[in-house]
Amino acid sequence: MTECSTGTSETNATYVFAVCHTEGNPDVDGLAGVSRDGPVRCLRTGSLTAIVQTVRGADFTDEAWQTRLTDEAELERYARAHHEVVSSVAARFPTVPLPLATLYNGDERAALALAHESTRFRRALTRIAHHAEWGIKVYAPLSRSAGDDSAGERTAVPADGTGPAPGAGRAYLERKRNLQSRRERRQVDSLRLADAVDADVSRLATESRRLRPHGDGARDDHRVQVLNATYLVEGDRAAELDLLVAGLRERTGAHIEVSGPWVPYSFVGEV
Known part of the structure; x- marks a missing residue:
């Protein structure tokens, strides 16, 4: 999955941390994620669950992200926050982590894109389970x-x-x-x-x-x-x-x- 455009900087975007396979929604309460604008939450797409967070598009424009890439401390902060969410979910369920800063223009776009790749996700989840x-x-x-x-x-x-x-x-x-x-x-x-x-x-x-x-x-x-x-x-x-x-x-x-x-x-x- 490649990084996706967030569209205009005035809109919100859906940040996707990982995709997992669970019977119900995993407990993600208390995870900070990469933003204070919204909680880390679950987004169902078929039989799969995406772990997502709503973020401000202005924080993830190409220009903003390129600036962040030149700030080692800031980039490390984002990487650690991303990994904390992924590792917390992966400790309980088979989980496919997505690359840092994987974004979509809202939940609907995210769900459609992830559903399109559902076969690949299921194959990966089967391979890494346990x-x-x-x-x-x-x-x-x-x-x-x-x-x-x-x-x-x-x-x-x-x-x-x-x-x-x-x-x-x-x-x-x-x-x-x-x-x-x-x-x-x-x-x-x-x-x-x-x-x-x-x-x-x-x-x-x-x-x-x-x-x-x-x-x-x-x-x-x-x-x-x-x-x-x-x-x-x-x-x-x-x-x-x-x-x-x-x-x-x-x-x-x-x-x-x-x-x-x-x-x-x-x-x-x-x-």
Whole structure:
């Protein structure tokens, strides 16, 4: 689902947080949402329920939103408010979160648009029911031998400084070749480590997605990220995941970070 125009800035708009599948309307009392202009409420569309809020169109014009995107603190406030509503509902019902600032020109337009995509919503809700998203990041030590770089750049010079020692050029090239070979071996080992962890966790998960590893961290962080992945895991298998990760840490010696459980944003498809 893409962001929709709110029309004129003088009108109100319907902000949609998520779509869920419930027997009745979920209790959303007390949720602040992204605006003080109206309460967070439910909007029925067929057998689905949209979690919505009435907001002022003037607060969500293209110009207003572009300004908000340049204000990191303000953008974070909106993102947190959006996520609070989504996570509160998702804790009780299968829920498809919608992107930040999904708006329609009123409830009727919102209901029509959501009903048009009802098949995709039902498919996503079936896929993520009773599941949570878990993130796993794997780091390998840089394990650079002391003096690797400097040794590769120096040539042997006699004590009197008159010129390179005999065979210095050959020794220099050999050091460079050895350094390159070590780097290549580390790269291969890192790829094998990432694949091994991903394969084991994927066997436990229902679905998985590998993301681009983050770049180097702080200068004093002597690690390199070799796996950045997210997994859709059944709710009753969380303890199994903990045991699996503990075993992988022991077996591989890698630093493995686990985050979650999260609302399965990564597994609801393009909605």
